[in-house]
Amino acid sequence: MDASTVAISLLNGVSYGLLLFMLSSGLTLIFSMMGVLNFAHASFYMLGAYFGYMVAHQVGFWWGLLLAPLLVGLVGAGFERYCLRKVHKFGHVPELLVTFGLSYVLLELVQLIWGRGAMDFGPPPALQGPLFTLIDSSRDGLGAVIGQAAPALCKSAVAELTLRCTQFPAMRGFMMAMALLMLASVWLLLTRTRIGLVIQAALTHPQVVESLGHNVPRVFMLVFGGGAALAGLAGVIGGSAFVTEPGMAAAVGSISFVVVVVGGMGSLAGAFLASLLIGVLQTFAVAIDASLLSVFQALGVTLTPQSPGYPLWKLTLSQVAPILPYLLLVLMLVLRPKGLLGTREG
């Protein structure tokens, strides 16, 4: 792999990882604060994309980016207030089941309202086009220019000089910036503000917090609504960058659980690390065409299509790239059940 491919793959991996983080940060927050594993979390992501699409078509993308997460947050808070709170006293399994049910209800509702096809929802004009262009030159090495590179910079006039340009889309850059902004503000909110202190205290000592005059159920409602709003924000960005359709919840639902488990249940920093790890891992795996076959060949063993297990040996790393996160999940649970930065065992 040459330098520009490595650079662009790294950027692709990190930006995808950061989107995963935006999605799973709400999940891990809700889990750490309330002990609820929210199966409907990816549905809030989907809802965010659809709300964003609706608002963006009426008054523009930026309003969608602002209003859709708030709307999703309201839906989440309402769900906590009128459903989750009612089943809370029966323990964790009913809570889990009710979020599971909600994920189905939201999916069917979305299909009823917006249909089954993909929506025409893309980034705003300001975020279309490249953020910068990487220029890989055989003479000067790797360089970059802001925005679209002039054609003369990408097409070499002489044979001995080869030039190759790769663009990095502005939308992906925006995705990265939003994720980092979100990480910083959530962290500041939880550790540096009064409400953050109350939230943390309510987690471990709810009775004491209540006797000090704080409304603990309302704190839980805020946390759930806030977590849903974060998923909604990820939805507006993910939906406009990739695709807005009813299948989008299912596509990211399982991977967000992987992020939370690998990072350590309830750990925000762990989720951040895990999502970057998974994003980069998947991106680079796609780029590598090596298989066990080539490993055997390097060891001096030649296998033919008649050898036992040949279909397994010939699978390339790029073909198995999509299952690597799940492999990581299993390995993590076996070797380190508390996750990368988790605090509790099992």
Place this chain on the structure above:
Amino acid sequence: MTPTRRTLMVAIEIATALALCGVAGLAAAQSGETVKVAYIDPLSGSFANIGQNILKTHQLLSQRFGGKANPAGVKFEIVPFDNKASPQESLNALKAAIDQDIRYVVQGQGSGAAAALIDAIAKHNERNPGKEVVLLNYAAVDPDLTNSKCSYWHFRFDADTSMKMEAFTTYMKDEKNIRAVYLINQNYSHGQQVSRYAKEMLARKRPDVKIVGDDLHPLGQVKDFAPYVAKIKASGADSVITGNWGQDLSLLIKAGKDAGLDVTWYTYYAGAAGTPTAIGPGSDGKIKFVYVAHPNIPGDLAKAQEEFRSKFNEDLSTATVYNLYPMLAAAMAKAKSTDPVKVAAAMEGLSIKSHSGDVQMRATDHQLQQALYIAKWQKIDAKYKYNVENTGYTWGQEKMYEPYVASTPTSCQMKRP
């Protein structure tokens, strides 16, 4: 129904039939009949939007070619069954259709479901003489269905994967600026076949072209194609061949656009319902597709497209259906019956006039022999006016290949009744 009532009904029916014969004079026995056709394809789940669009296509075209316009004087009625994109559900749907005494089945989305239906219909027909069922396949393109798995009761109206690749590679033979080709496909039978035939035929027709990549990715799972695009870019390819469809195609092309990937896309399904909207404007002349038609063929097909657009506000993009009903009607006229056994026999080797000239149902394997078109994505102009899915873009014809060019041999040895 009591015996007396049944006798009465039969008497009335005979009387009506006699009266009708009297009016119609020399009309054939089947004239005036309504033939029910079961549509077994996905109507729910992630492929439902395509399934619904094609159901409407069947409804409109069967009406257009039924009744007075039909040489056999037969009316068609489409009865939809949802197979949820699953071979198992397709068999349940088939059973339900047979229970309703439906003798004609149309199916197309998914060769897995087609293979299951072919197998089940062959067994059913063997066990239930007098109640035979015929499968008319308008889109399942696995070459095996007319080769190793061929069946007397199955007729295919789309060109199979190998025929479309013949057309593509014949076209690429003359595109001298192609140097390096990248193959990216969905990891299941269809994608694997596209990759296999592309390698085989390019080696035969353009041995100088290098295959610089051959990727298989999971079907419908990838949302972020940027890593694949980075790989295509690094390989130095100038052309990409892909059998991808639906979102796997539109997201791939969109990711390519975002990264400034400058390649020509040779696709099977860029023209399928919904995909042009998802691709959107841009990439003029850089996206090509191969199919049995394109939206800018003048004549009756164009009129049918206009009618479809005004009625449903969607595009009629599954043109294989446009050949299916005239062929079925012609076979019924030739057989002077709507009995599937006689109609199947009449359809073997039958030729009809279609939008692309004469098309013939090859008797040896029941694969329709028809012309193939290669079209490119471009802005609407004076010559190519059809506004595809209101994008302001259209498919302009690049080449039309006569049936013999894309025809591939068959190894089919079917059991005939």
